[in-house]
Amino acid sequence: MKKIKLFDPHVGKKEKESVQKVLDSHFWASGAGTNSVKKFEDKFKKYVKSKDCVAVNSGTAALNLALSLSDVKNKEVIVPSLTFVSTINAIVLNEGKPIFCDIDPNTGCISIDDIKNTITKKTVAILPVHFGGLACDLKNIEKICKDSKLTLIEDAAHAAGTSFNGKKIGSHGKFVCFSFHPVKNLAMPTGGLISINDKNFKNMKNRLNSKRWCGITNRKGLSYDVKELGDNYYMNEFSAAIGLNQLEHxxxxxxxxxxxxxxxxxxxxxxxxxxxxxxxxxxxxxxxxxxxxxxxxxxxxxxxxxxxxxxxxxxxxxxxxxxxxxxxxxxxxxxxxxxxxxxxxxxxxxxxxxxxxxxx
Ligand SMILES: Cc1ncc(COP(=O)(O)O)c(C=O)c1O
The missing domain is CATH 3.90.1150.10 (Aspartate Aminotransferase, domain 1)
Structure with missing residues (x-):
């Protein structure tokens, strides 16, 4: 009997050729985020129409880094409980407090009424999940964020290609975190991305570039500096090359x-x-x-x-x-x-x- 798989990535001729090309190039990865990684970031930025994008090696890394720029220490972040656990872990790893919020019974996405009931003086951010790829009610969430001066960080691990109000997911919240895990709509061996929508995006992009590579910054020839803590979160060339083809279709x-x-x-x-x-x-x-x-x-x-x-x-x-x-x-x-x-x-x-x- 043929087995029908729950998930199965699309593997075309171009994906195969691009992997071979990276193999033959002997340039497989670099923390500097050049070559295919840079191309992927540029292409994704154009696709979602955001201010900038930083590619990383997982959706989890994207969430961890986005939260690390959001000053959540000892503060509350409103988040649905119906999600992959790394959404919650990212808050805790950044010393914030996850405040679980219920979902809408029709959509599986975060409930707007429950967000309103959950906000306190300690709330600093809302972290909705576009559950199953269905966009959350961003119109109301953006209004709540504006009225209560909260940061909107979206978990868009399920939502590569989803639109809300005529705009692709990736172009709304301050940070929008994607996963390109092999089961996802845009599949890579491993990968993720933070899409940035903030007037201060250049500074954020620089900090994220550095934080995804152990804090390395100010590279000049063989010398560099480290000004803030980072991790080994950069995307490799194989993932980026596959991702460029996946994004194409x-x-x-x-x-x-x-x-x-x-x-x-x-x-x-x-x-x-x-x-x-x-x-x-x-x-x-x-x-x-x-x-x-x-x-x-x-x-x-x-x-x-x-x-x-x-x-x-x-x-x-x-x-x-x-x-x-x-x-x-x-x-x-x-x-x-x-x-x-x-x-x-x-x-x-x-x-x-x-x-x-x-x-x-
Ligand atoms: C909702 C959600 N958030 C975050 C993640 C983490 O992504 P990754 O597996 O690429 O680290 C996933 C992936 O399973 C997810 O489904």
Whole structure:
């Protein structure tokens, strides 16, 4: 029986050729961020229309660095609990306090009402996650940030190619953090990026360039200085070369995901599922099912891999506290991700629909 994978990156001829070219060049990586890394940053900046971009080696690194420039120490950052745990870890690693916020039951994205209930005098930033690739209500979030003087840092790990109000995600918040992990819509062996939208962007770009390479700055010939702490977060040439090709057809690959999402929307007979939105990148296609264990077993028996995104962060041992998030907790029990990627055939999609309608 053919196995239908939950995630599967698009691998074209050009990706293969670009990897060979980097191999043959013997120039595989450099903390200086030259060659393909620089080209990728420039191309991504044009794609999302932001002020500047800094490529790094993961979405986690992007979040860690964006928060390191946001002065969150001993302050509160409002964040959804339904996310990959590195969103939360990044706040704590920068000595901030994550304040978990509930989600909207229709979108899986952060609840605007709950953000308003959660703001205190200690709040300094909001860190929404464009869950599954569906844009959060940035109009209201931007208004809240403006009114309460809060920094907007977006976790756009799922949202490469998503638009909100006619603008690509990457062009809104002060820092927008992308992941290019192999399962993501724009896939690399490992990679991430911080898109910057701030009038002070030149200074931020310089600091981020230095912080992604152990703090190294003021390079002149063989000498350099270190003025602030950094880490080994730079992107390698293989990732950047693959990413340049992936970016070339990101919109086309996302259109395939949207076509599948439309079919799921029309044919999957289940009450709770990610809404249809042609501006969504559909990194995930989530549904809520009552008996998840049984459902997953049946799907696997039929050769269909499914996933759980996510066990809520506030239920992890490290972050467990008194916080009650009823909608997030319901999602945590029932959420399942179905395969949605450009390599699915029509018959794969039909089989997935048939199986979900039979077993959910
Ligand atoms: C919502 C979210 N945030 C952050 C990350 C971290 O990205 P990476 O795996 O590239 O470090 C991921 C990746 O899984 C993610 O899904």
């Amino acid at each position: 990101l919109d086309e690959m996302n259109r395939k995901r949207i076509t599948i999402a439309k079919k799921y929307e029309e044919k999957i007979c289940i009450d709770k599922k990610i809404p249809f939105d042609k501006n969504c990148s559909y990194h995930l296609y989530w549904i809520l099912v009552k008996n998840r264990t049984k459902f997953i077993k049946k799907m696997n028996e039929n050769g269909i891999e499914v996933g759980i995104h996510y066990k809520p962060a506030h239920q992890m041992s490290l972050y467990r506290n008194q916080t009650k998030l009823p909608v997030t907790e319901e999602f945590g029990k029932k959420i399942v991700s179905l395969p949605i990627h450009p390599n699915l055939t029509n018959s794969d999609v039909d089989k997935i629909i048939k199986s979900v309608n039979k077993y959910a």
